[in-house]
Amino acid sequence: MIADEAKLNHHIFTTKLNELPTRDGFGDGVVIAGEKDENVLVLCADLTESTRSNKFKDKFPKRFFETGVSEQNMAGISAGLAISGKIPFIASYAVFNPGRNWEQIRVSIAYSRANVKIIGAHSGLSVGPDGATHQALEDIALMRVLPNMVVLVPSDYEQAKKATIASANYKGPVYIRLTREKTPVFRTQDSPFEIGKAQILMTGNDVTIICAGPIIYEALKASYELNMKYGIKCEVIDSCTIKPLDEKTMLDSVRKTGRVITIEEHQISGGLGGVVSEMLSEKYPVKIKRLGICDSFGESGTYEQLIKKYGLGIDHIIMEVKKLISER
Amino acid sequence: MPKHSHSEEIAKIEEVAIELRKSVIEMLLEAGSGHSAGPLGTADIFASLYFHILNIDPKNPQMPDRDRLVLSAGHICPILYATLAHRGFFPVSELKTLRKLGTRLQGHPHINEPPGVENTSGPLGQGLSQAIGMALSAKLNDQTHRVYCVGSDAELQEGQIWEAAMFAGNNHLHNLTWIIDRNNIQIDGYTEDIMPLEPLRQKLEAFNWHVLEIDGHNVEEIINACDNAKAIFERATVIIAHTIPGKDVDFMQYKFEWHGKPPNRVQAEKALKELRTLAGRIRSEHD
Ligand SMILES: Cc1ncc(C[n+]2csc(CCOP(=O)(O)OP(=O)(O)O)c2C)c(N)n1
Ligand SMILES: [Mg+2]
Numbered sequence: 001m002i003a004d005e006a007k008l009n010h011h012i013f014t015t016k017l018n019e020l021p022t023r024d025g026f027g028d029g030v031v032i033a034g035e036k037d038e039n040v041l042v043l044c045a046d047l048t049e050s051t052r053s054n055k056f057k058d059k060f061p062k063r064f065f066e067t068g069v070s071e072q073n074m075a076g077i078s079a080g081l082a083i084s085g086k087i088p089f090i091a092s093y094a095v096f097n098p099g100r101n102w103e104q105i106r107v108s109i110a111y112s113r114a115n116v117k118i119i120g121a122h123s124g125l126s127v128g129p130d131g132a133t134h135q136a137l138e139d140i141a142l143m144r145v146l147p148n149m150v151v152l153v154p155s156d157y158e159q160a161k162k163a164t165i166a167s168a169n170y171k172g173p174v175y176i177r178l179t180r181e182k183t184p185v186f187r188t189q190d191s192p193f194e195i196g197k198a199q200i201l202m203t204g205n206d207v208t209i210i211c212a213g214p215i216i217y218e219a220l221k222a223s224y225e226l227n228m229k230y231g232i233k234c235e236v237i238d239s240c241t242i243k244p245l246d247e248k249t250m251l252d253s254v255r256k257t258g259r260v261i262t263i264e265e266h267q268i269s270g271g272l273g274g275v276v277s278e279m280l281s282e283k284y285p286v287k288i289k290r291l292g293i294c295d296s297f298g299e300s301g302t303y304e305q306l307i308k309k310y311g312l313g314i315d316h317i318i319m320e321v322k323k324l325i326s327e328r
Numbered sequence: 329m330p331k332h333s334h335s336e337e338i339a340k341i342e343e344v345a346i347e348l349r350k351s352v353i354e355m356l357l358e359a360g361s362g363h364s365a366g367p368l369g370t371a372d373i374f375a376s377l378y379f380h381i382l383n384i385d386p387k388n389p390q391m392p393d394r395d396r397l398v399l400s401a402g403h404i405c406p407i408l409y410a411t412l413a414h415r416g417f418f419p420v421s422e423l424k425t426l427r428k429l430g431t432r433l434q435g436h437p438h439i440n441e442p443p444g445v446e447n448t449s450g451p452l453g454q455g456l457s458q459a460i461g462m463a464l465s466a467k468l469n470d471q472t473h474r475v476y477c478v479g480s481d482a483e484l485q486e487g488q489i490w491e492a493a494m495f496a497g498n499n500h501l502h503n504l505t506w507i508i509d510r511n512n513i514q515i516d517g518y519t520e521d522i523m524p525l526e527p528l529r530q531k532l533e534a535f536n537w538h539v540l541e542i543d544g545h546n547v548e549e550i551i552n553a554c555d556n557a558k559a560i561f562e563r564a565t566v567i568i569a570h571t572i573p574g575k576d577v578d579f580m581q582y583k584f585e586w587h588g589k590p591p592n593r594v595q596a597e598k599a600l601k602e603l604r605t606l607a608g609r610i611r612s613e614h615d
Contacts, residue, residue, distance in 0.1 A: 046482065046515045046522065066516060068485035068523025069452055096451065129361045129427035131435035133402065133450030301429030309429070 003200045007190040013224050017184035023121050025160025026178055027052025030089055033168035034060050040168055044091045045071050051091035051121045075101040079108035082115040094120030094136030102142055109173050110146040117167050118175045124265030125306040126179040135298035141270025143175040144243045150174040151242040153212035157185045162193035181303045183214035198246035204233030207321055208253045211263040212239050212272050219263050222317035251284055259324050260288045268292040289324050339614035341547045345375040346607040349576055351410035351423055353599045356590035359427040365573035365586040366404035369511045374411040376550040386416035389443040393473045396462050398447045400455020401480035402436040409433050417444035453486030455479055460496050463504040477506045482514035485523050497536030501564040505557045511573040513584035537566045544569030
């Protein structure tokens, strides 16, 4: 049932996997991108270590710029750099970048098709105790409505690294959503990655689970258990690219299963759940259940507590899949 | 500056400040995450405000004519929570719920949760604008209470601060006092290395503010400056309070590394011991 092409770690369900945050993938990936192309620059707004921009800063001090706490300014400067041929990555927390500087991104970057890569760190519930102000649960929605913008939501260290390198090679604005907490690295160096391509991680005929971000690992474990215990076979699709959406991969799966669950650490309206619902309601309407944050702000608590409370844990996923299956 | 306060009153506030610092250390240890430097550095300012300057009533937190304290740098909220609890807005025992699931003491403050919290903050640079709105509203309603905004220094790097500063300067908001915690640190280093703020006084004067500069650990200076602001009728006042980040905990003082880190158990015990010794010294000096 694990799809061979995804080249996942063979021991994904049997051993404890190595854990790293996706922000580390960016930190390592942007150094590789910087080695390949001297036009790659990094700008950061007083969060150099937390966004893992420090690795690039140490390696290429002349190509790193500290802007101080000024995310709007940082977005504007990066547009100017990009228009002049540079490839700037701008890094802060997702609540501020693209939260605070959205309109600068809209006009100076997206409308201008400036070749800027926007790095939104600490997204979703992964900042736990910091509370609602710092939990970006709306950033996918903010970015996917912008024309010209590519939106990537990597789900482990390896994918974040590849997404970073791929975004440097892609010409145009890209948003990459990262998380703070360590999460299992279930991919390998050989796992394929391509902007705009969804990936089937697990094959099945009963229900399609579409996810983005590290929460995919919960979905994989839930699917494993659903198969072992109940013989329910889930097809798990990783939609790291939220925009442009890989409609074909999704439609092929949904035609087979007829049922969809989306899972994300984001508001269900406007995020992955919104994107998938919009697409399917036009092209192939089926029963959909969107798991995510339901029109509320977050709160303080540990990451694990919040995942449970907001209905994104394994038990909840299993319950929802069983419910959806029994509804027909 | 004229001497307004009796030395016993000042000694009492200094003792409160030490108690607040102790609570901050205990809260952060219990929470396992959160910010140390800013809360310790602003303890004297918060003690002076809530135990002398502000017209407030813990039993009636929504009293219409109360003075408002808007916290702009939300990450230093452990000191706000500790102060509110010690002033009687809610039980001191609740402080140990900081940052935990279900708490009213969110990692960054949420308005009215707990009582006494006047605004929502955490994302830097928003508080001064919120305070201006409250000061404007007081003027429109012919209310005589004052609005205080406590902010950090690195948030002056945000454009919104200067938009707000320009507005306050233009609107003669004499009922507004803005206190800047000038501790010279931010996350990535010292402010003057990261994105220099100086000459700060001249910048603020150029925005048409009445500018005062004080030692932010000198209770008498804090009180006198806030009194002085009340006597100014055409302009809003900004007090640049020079502080030491991590004040009174030797291994934290002056170190930007302590901006966003809690002490571990050994460090917390060491810090509490230092603070207890200090409290004893203040008490014996005034006996
Ligand atoms: C708009 C915004 N950008 C970034 C951050 C992340 N952040 C939290 S505190 C801080 C700067 C810390 O410096 P300062 O405000 O002077 O506080 P201090 O460390 O002195 O307590 C930053 C960049 C934030 N809270 N808000
Ligand atoms: Mg500071």
